[in-house]
Amino acid sequence: MTEENNARLDGKVAIVTGACGGIGRATAERLRNDGATVVGLDINPDVVANLTGERLSGAVCDITDDAALKAAVDKTIATHGGLDIIVANAGIFKSGEYIDAEEDSWDLHLRINLTATQRFLKFSIPALKESDNQPSIIIIGSRNFAAPGPGASAYSVTKAGVTQLARVAALVEKGQPFILLQRRHVCRAPLDFRVKPLDD
Secondary structure (H helix, E strand, C coil): CCCCCCCCCCCCCCEEEEECCHHHHHHHHHHHHHHEEEEECCCCCCCHCCCCCCCCEECCCHHHCCHHHHHHHHHHHHHHHHCCEEECCCCCCCECCCCCCCCHHHHHHHHHHHHHHHHHHHHHHHHHHHCCCEEEEEECCHHHHCCCCCCCHHHHHHHHHHHHHHHHHHHHHHCCCCCECCEEEEECCCCCCEECCCCC
């Protein structure tokens, strides 16, 4: 990944959940490289060391803890003067789980993949509405919402729920440019859900 600042997002403030590694870390770094100031949240304490440098920082946060998540959002707003972009990326996947999935695992998938996403939107949307810098909401989805795997019951159900959550949010918050990212495609709302290549 290039370190060049493309300046497309200059002046914007972003929060990315599940940012310690993988898609989340890559997203946080790309947003920073494109000019945004980025705070990455993760339950893994390594997020602090993994996200460092100019306009990039990591903070430890259990997104299933409503008070902790709200505090992280509020601190970002207070520290950086607002909020323009949120990326709901945090999620878990456990394979080999069918309809008879263990209750603890099923509930954890729901809390992390679905409920925490709703809470993240709830705590962030008021600040996004105050932004005059083209605010955006990005929700990381999965092809499993349309093509569920028999051994990924909890994951598939929660990703279907996240897709519907994005659609409902887009209907309610018609003035906000909601974006739902699937595994390799992006669907835009509220105007439509046409699929287009992620690199477009």
